[in-house]
Amino acid sequence: MLKKIFGFAKKKKKEEEVQKVEEVTRVEELNQPQEEEITEEVGQKKEVVAQQEEEKIEEEVAEVKEPQQEEQKLSFFGRLKKGLSKTRNGFVAQVENLFSKFTSIDEELFEELEEILIQADVGVHTTMNLVDDLREKAKEENIKEPKDLNELFKNQLIEILSQGEEKEDSEQPTILMVVGVNGAGKTTTIGKIAQRTKEAGMKVLLGAGDTFRAAAIDQLKVWGSRVGVDIIAHQEGADSAAVAYDAVQAAKSRGVDLLIVDTAGRLHTQSNLMQELEKVKRVITREAGEMRVEVLLVLDATTGQNAVNQAKLFNDAVAIDGIALTKLDGTAKGGVVIAIKEELGIPIKLIGVGESAEDLQDFEAESFIEALFNG
Numbered sequence: 001m002l003k004k005i006f007g008f009a010k011k012k013k014k015e016e017e018v019q020k021v022e023e024v025t026r027v028e029e030l031n032q033p034q035e036e037e038i039t040e041e042v043g044q045k046k047e048v049v050a051q052q053e054e055e056k057i058e059e060e061v062a063e064v065k066e067p068q069q070e071e072q073k074l075s076f077f078g079r080l081k082k083g084l085s086k087t088r089n090g091f092v093a094q095v096e097n098l099f100s101k102f103t104s105i106d107e108e109l110f111e112e113l114e115e116i117l118i119q120a121d122v123g124v125h126t127t128m129n130l131v132d133d134l135r136e137k138a139k140e141e142n143i144k145e146p147k148d149l150n151e152l153f154k155n156q157l158i159e160i161l162s163q164g165e166e167k168e169d170s171e172q173p174t175i176l177m178v179v180g181v182n183g184a185g186k187t188t189t190i191g192k193i194a195q196r197t198k199e200a201g202m203k204v205l206l207g208a209g210d211t212f213r214a215a216a217i218d219q220l221k222v223w224g225s226r227v228g229v230d231i232i233a234h235q236e237g238a239d240s241a242a243v244a245y246d247a248v249q250a251a252k253s254r255g256v257d258l259l260i261v262d263t264a265g266r267l268h269t270q271s272n273l274m275q276e277l278e279k280v281k282r283v284i285t286r287e288a289g290e291m292r293v294e295v296l297l298v299l300d301a302t303t304g305q306n307a308v309n310q311a312k313l314f315n316d317a318v319a320i321d322g323i324a325l326t327k328l329d330g331t332a333k334g335g336v337v338i339a340i341k342e343e344l345g346i347p348i349k350l351i352g353v354g355e356s357a358e359d360l361q362d363f364e365a366e367s368f369i370e371a372l373f374n375g
């Protein structure tokens with residue numbers, strides 16, 4: 001079933017991309033002399049692009065699997081551990097090996113730790129702070145055995161990651177504006193949140209604010225029908241802020257608990273994108289009435305330090321309230337979680353550790369670190 005739905009969406013996407021190539025071709029043809037050679041060349045280009053797209057789509061569809069029975073049986077913590085296994089076997093195993101291979105605590109140990117952390121995308125600045133703190137604490141607590149540093153280090157990470165972690169189970173109806181670059185996992189995250197919230201008995205509505213690509217609207221519609229929630233959508237190319245406006249009005253009049261507004265992840269230029277997002281946020285905030293407004297940034301963990309830079313840009317434009325860090329299952333360098341928390345101070349609210357809805361989990365510092373170190 002899943003395959004069928006995604007197959008439809010991807011096919012649509014392919015059709016749109018091919019259509020775009022055709023439009024570009026038409027423009028090219030209008031602007032240039034009608035020489036046979038050029039037309040032929042453009043035609044060949046079109047075929048190559050269409051074929052590449054088709055291959056890409058087939059690959060993507062093949063990747064969308066029905067959750068296996070075994071996977072479905074996994075507990076919440078089991079899923080977390082499974083999803084974080086690359087990072088556990090990567091950078092965490094390296095840290096643990098380091099603490100067990102040294103016989104005394106010396107500068108060389110701290111230098112090696114620095115290297116491991118930087119390579120794991122923790123970031124230079126955060127790594128320096130972490131290692132300095134560890135050095136100091138080890139002294140304060142008079143720790144002599146390197147293996148005892150493990151517990152200290154773990155607690156240090158929990159402390160950083162849990163700062164500002166408050167349970168805000170507000171009952172207030174909420175508008176969640178979701179931002180992030182294309183491919184970060186925005187649509188999937190929106191679908192998963194909608195599914196979880198609906199299953200929890202709440203009324204959910206979606207707003208298809210990424211009007212830049214028809215495929216984005218279609219993909220969201222697919223999620224809407226799959227999860228059983230309504231969606232407010234306009235045509236491709238429509239004003240994104242107008243979609244947001246309509247969605248907020250609908251949310252208020254229908255009394256929904258959660259309105260999730262999708263936004264574009266790519267426009268002609270980066271400044272266009274940021275301006276559009278600012279405008280959408282302005283409209284949402286102005287129209288929200290009694291509803292709470294939150295901005296959620298979706299980041300792909302596999303992009304490492306780049307994710308930190310993206311977060312800075314989006315935060316400057318629309319003030320991010322929380323981050324959903326996707327695809328943690330796809331990286332051995334989960335250290336980016338620490339960098340984001342330390343460098344930006346924006347709370348990580350959700351993490352994605354796999355493709356299914358259950359793999360989108362609330363971020364909780366202690367269980368995250370337990371899954372990494374004691375998995």
Ligand SMILES: Nc1nc2c(ncn2[C@@H]2O[C@H](COP(=O)(O)OP(=O)(O)OP(=O)(O)O)[C@@H](O)[C@H]2O)c(=O)[nH]1
Nearest residue numbers: 181182183184185186187188326327352353354355
């Ligand atoms: N392994 C893994 N894959 C994920 C996760 N979250 C999303 N994905 C996959 O990432 C791909 C991109 O996700 P989308 O939701 O389409 O991304 P998007 O940001 O909306 O990007 P566009 O649709 O291109 O705008 C999809 O194949 C998702 O299934 C995750 O936590 N783990």
